[in-house]
Amino acid sequence: LSEPSIKRRQLLTRIVKGFTLVGLAGLTYPFIRSLMPDFSEDLSLEVDITDLQPGEHKIIRWRGKNLLVQRRNKMMLDLITSDQVKLKDPSSAESSQPAFAANPFRSRREDIFVTYLYCTHLGCEVVAADSHQREEGTGFICPCHASDYDLAGRVVKGAPAPLNLEIPNYRYLSRSRILLEPAKEESAV
Numbered sequence: 683l684s685e686p687s688i689k690r691r692q693l694l695t696r697i698v699k700g701f702t703l704v705g706l707a708g709l710t711y712p713f714i715r716s717l718m719p720d721f722s723e724d725l726s727l728e729v730d731i732t733d734l735q736p737g738e739h740k741i742i743r744w745r746g747k748n749l750l751v752q753r754r755n756k757m758m759l760d761l762i763t764s765d766q767v768k769l770k771d772p773s774s775a776e777s778s779q780p781a782f783a784a785n786p787f788r789s790r791r792e793d794i795f796v797t798y799l800y801c802t803h804l805g806c807e808v809v810a811a812d813s814h815q816r817e818e819g820t821g822f823i824c825p826c827h828a829s830d831y832d833l834a835g836r837v838v839k840g841a842p843a844p845l846n847l848e849i850p851n852y853r854y855l856s857r858s859r860i861l862l863e864p865a866k867e868e869s870a871v
């Protein structure tokens with residue numbers, strides 16, 4: 683073969699190789715991408731509370747756990763501040779909640795309560811008290827070993843549970859919309 687013919691053949695070979703590599707990369711990228719974790723997953727959840735009437739609550743499932751969102755009525759608000767003597771940790775000094783919930787109501791807004799529903803004894807799911815139990819100031823009852831919590835999720839003295847119910851991190855998007863979101867230190871992990 684003449685020299686120009688050899689050069690043409692070498693050039694053609696390079697072009698074919700180039701296309702093959704690009705094609706392979708195009709085919710394998712979706713497969714490799716599918717094996718990678720989805721770092722863009724949105725861990726927050728919006729909750730609409732427009733339909734909640736005073737005294738009503740709804741149960742929300744978020745990140746594998748159940749939470750309660752409750753609109754307190756006037757009686758509930760009065761009871762929270764009336765009798766703190768019976769509580770183990772009335773100011774929640776030992777218990778787990780975001781800084782904004784370190785108050786007697788354990789919430790951002792006094793009338794709206796958001797809490798995880800897991801007993802701090804051995805983790806059983808607690809049940810929201812009925813209207814009669816509420817009149818006595820009881821908010822939650824653990825069916826496993828009978829730990830009672832008040833209307834702000836604070837455990838009463840004598841119960842096997844050591845701490846108040848855990849409060850999740852959340853903020854308000856508007857008067858009627860709450861955004862549950864991981865705490866800052868959690869999302870940074």
Ligand code: FES
Pocket residue numbers: 801802803804805806824825826827828829842843
């Ligand atoms: S798990 Fe709730 S009292 Fe034991």
